Amino acid sequence: MGACPTIETDRLVLRPFRDDDLDDYFAMMDTPEVRRWLHLSDKFDRDAAWAQMAGLVGQWTLRGTGLWALEERSTGRFVGRAGLYNPVRVDWPGVEVGWTLDPSSWGNGYATEAGIAARDHGFGELGVDRLYSFILPDNLASQAVARRLGFRLLEERVMAWYLDAPHGIWVGERGNG
Ligand SMILES: CC(C)(COP(=O)(O)OP(=O)(O)OC[C@H]1O[C@@H](n2cnc3c(N)ncnc32)[C@H](O)[C@@H]1OP(=O)(O)O)[C@@H](O)C(=O)NCCC(=O)NCCS
Numbered sequence: 001m002g003a004c005p006t007i008e009t010d011r012l013v014l015r016p017f018r019d020d021d022l023d024d025y026f027a028m029m030d031t032p033e034v035r036r037w038l039h040l041s042d043k044f045d046r047d048a049a050w051a052q053m054a055g056l057v058g059q060w061t062l063r064g065t066g067l068w069a070l071e072e073r074s075t076g077r078f079v080g081r082a083g084l085y086n087p088v089r090v091d092w093p094g095v096e097v098g099w100t101l102d103p104s105s106w107g108n109g110y111a112t113e114a115g116i117a118a119r120d121h122g123f124g125e126l127g128v129d130r131l132y133s134f135i136l137p138d139n140l141a142s143q144a145v146a147r148r149l150g151f152r153l154l155e156e157r158v159m160a161w162y163l164d165a166p167h168g169i170w171v172g173e174r175g176n177g
Contacts, residue, residue, distance in 0.1 A: 004060035004068065007121065009113050014068035014082070016060070017053045021069050024078035025049055028102040037139055038100065039164070059087065064126060065095055070114050072105070079105040082114035084122050084131075091160035093169065095122055096132045099145055106141070112148045119149050123174040133170040134159065146170040 004016035017025070026049040028034055035044075059066035067083035080101035086094070097118045099111040122131045133146045137156060151172040158166050 004057065004066055005121075005125075007068070007117050008073070009117050011073055011108075012079070012110060012113055012117075013071040013073055014114060014117055015071060017057050017067075017069045017081075021078055022046070022050050022053065024102075025053055025069075025081070028078075028080060028100070031103050033103045034100060037136075037142070039136075039162075056081070056083075059085075067098065068114070068118075070101070070110065072110075078102070079110055080114070082111065083118045084126065089161050093134075094130055094132050095126065095128050096134060097122065097149065097151075097172070098133065099142070111145045115145055115149050119172060129174045131172045133172075134167045135170055136165055137168055143168065143170070146172075150176055 006016070007014040026046045029038070029040065029044065029049050034040070056067045063086055065084040065086040067081045067085060069078060070080045070082055071077065072079050080099070082099040083097070085096040085098045086092070097115055099115050101111050119131060122128050131151075133142070133151055135142045135146060149172055151170040154169045154171045156166040156168050
């Protein structure tokens, strides 16, 4: 399928994860805010973060989808992850646009900026007609990002891979972004 491309936006570089992102990546995932909103289990430790990072890189090779590491252009700082997520998973409706920022970078519009680049890559290079975001009903900040991408709430239902609460299934269609 090909490797993860590098994309530049006004303020960000979306680039492949590197092995030396691990400390920054785990620091982000280990913040109380990100742990809370992603419902990470206590077992999600530095080793699990590395395996996840490796899986994100590998998904690009296997499927042409995956998440990018987000770097702030003005500083070179790692600020988060975003991209197109499409794992092999029972009850996975299609390619998801996803975003997570280090809390120190919330409130700058970076998730929206990266989300737009991911959305455009999905509708463009990847050639899909529909993109999704799966967002829990109380995650208002993430819903706001989906809205800014032109996505709408299709339905709310419990997904087989997360039984604790229904997910909102947000959808974006090519040509409506
Ligand atoms: C979801 C998440 C990425 C949203 O981050 P965010 O910083 O609120 O979202 P954006 O990057 O789009 O930024 C929007 C905010 O930046 C502000 N902003 C400042 N400068 C801006 C600019 N130049 N352009 C756009 N927005 C700007 C907006 O006004 C908005 O602020 P508000 O929330 O007070 O209205 C973040 O909350 C997060 O990482 N959460 C934990 C992980 C998570 O839940 N992931 C999603 C799972 S479904």
